[in-house]
Amino acid sequence: MNTPKFPSIKQQVILFLHVSALLITACTNQPNASAEVNKEALPEEKNTVEVVTLEEKDFLKEIVSNGKLSASQQAELYFEVSGSLATINVQNGNTINKNDVIADLDNETYRLNMKKADITMEQAKIDKLDALLGMGYTTVDTNYTAEHEAIADIRSGYNQAQVTFEEARLQLSKTELKAPFSGKVSGIKQKPFEQANMSEPFCTLINDRRFYIDFPLLETEISKVKLGQNVSISPISGATNTTGKICEIDPKIDENGLIWLKAEVDNPGQYMQGMNVKVSIKQAISDQLIVPKEAVVLRQNREVLFRYTQGIAYWTYINVLNENENEYAVVAAEGATLSAGDTVIVSNNLNLAHESEVEITN
Template identity: 45%
Template structure:
């Protein structure tokens, strides 16, 4: 009776409502990240359901890219990729997470992968994607080893201190290397395991030229 006359219960109810409303003014994110694209100001009145900002999970980013139909058979979920942002001189490792089972009208297929962020990647960055795949039983040479002569691909082998050019065809490539085969239309084109290949200083090199092999110094 005393509580009713004093207004204690009404005051307690108002306090509880105020505390509830105060909690409702806080937005709790489902994950840690960074806020971007804030669309409202402090103390501004907004309606329920209004978008006020974007929240970015910057620990892991999703990369989207497209492949043509004939290339999709070469990849699989959990396959490894590398990305290189155009704005950064650095590559990042990632893994394919989904391959869309539907082909787009232009004949491409959407592929998604996830990449861990070291703090330098930003949402919306443009990147170059490299698909990593092991190709067994191939001759692999640095890209610098293959040059053009008369619009044909050649590389130089070294035998008994002299250079011999060999016509080749490049079959696959990554950012640093080619896989090559002896040119099928050139009977003199041969490559075998253990051949010494010229990988530098070959732009002006001629056939049947004496050369000295220089050992590369490595930092230990």
């Protein structure tokens, strides 16, 4: 029987060292290969930008303020006689016309007073005629002397009856609350059959076809505006923008150094009493180099923009002359050049350096 031969210890050591060397070589080479693959997979990053052509044109210098809308007509309406509410014919937000009846009171007592006054008036007419007959006139006479008629009026109580009649008629008419002008109803709180509260307005009537806007300006800005000048109105609620005109300039400066102006504007359909709006007054300045605000960045605490020429961005110092909501009017700073027709970078310019290579995307 043959006995199996095992490798000697020396042979085992040599085999172990050989396998270890192969493993080390494999592990050492693999990361290098991976790094080479990754290095080849990453493309070179490019600066992509958008540009505009610099133009010389009119610049709209803008003065901005804030104000509130107030209706051109507004009235708090009261019941002037006491009584319980019989009917309320409108709701808050309804649009009504002039002389429409908003609400009325139970008028039974006032109608009876009117009837009594009418009877008293008829009796006074008969008594007046009796007094005139006593002075020698006949029933067919119509021309009386002023003196005789005045005496007859006093003796018959005709004057007093006439006053009582007019007062009763007026009281009856006041049981109806009518609209003094066309507008929208606001502030109704009471309900039918409640006692009318004469110390508080029953409702407020608002004519919202036209609005006034009160807004302030600094005293340094007042020389740039005038009566009749156009203004742009932008509600902060997102309602429709519109335009109006300055109709009033208060001739005094308040304790905060502000001057108050008033503009008048038509309601485009969504404006409401008390709405907050932005007021913009624009003044045209001719022959200005104009760039979007996105074109200007700060470098070393100075304003710069980048001009584009044949794939290269050139750092250019500028001075800002004027600004509005979206644009700057600019000129080249001392030692720099800038002119109409230059191509100016307006995006991805925050991290650009002088003479960076760029690629246009627009």
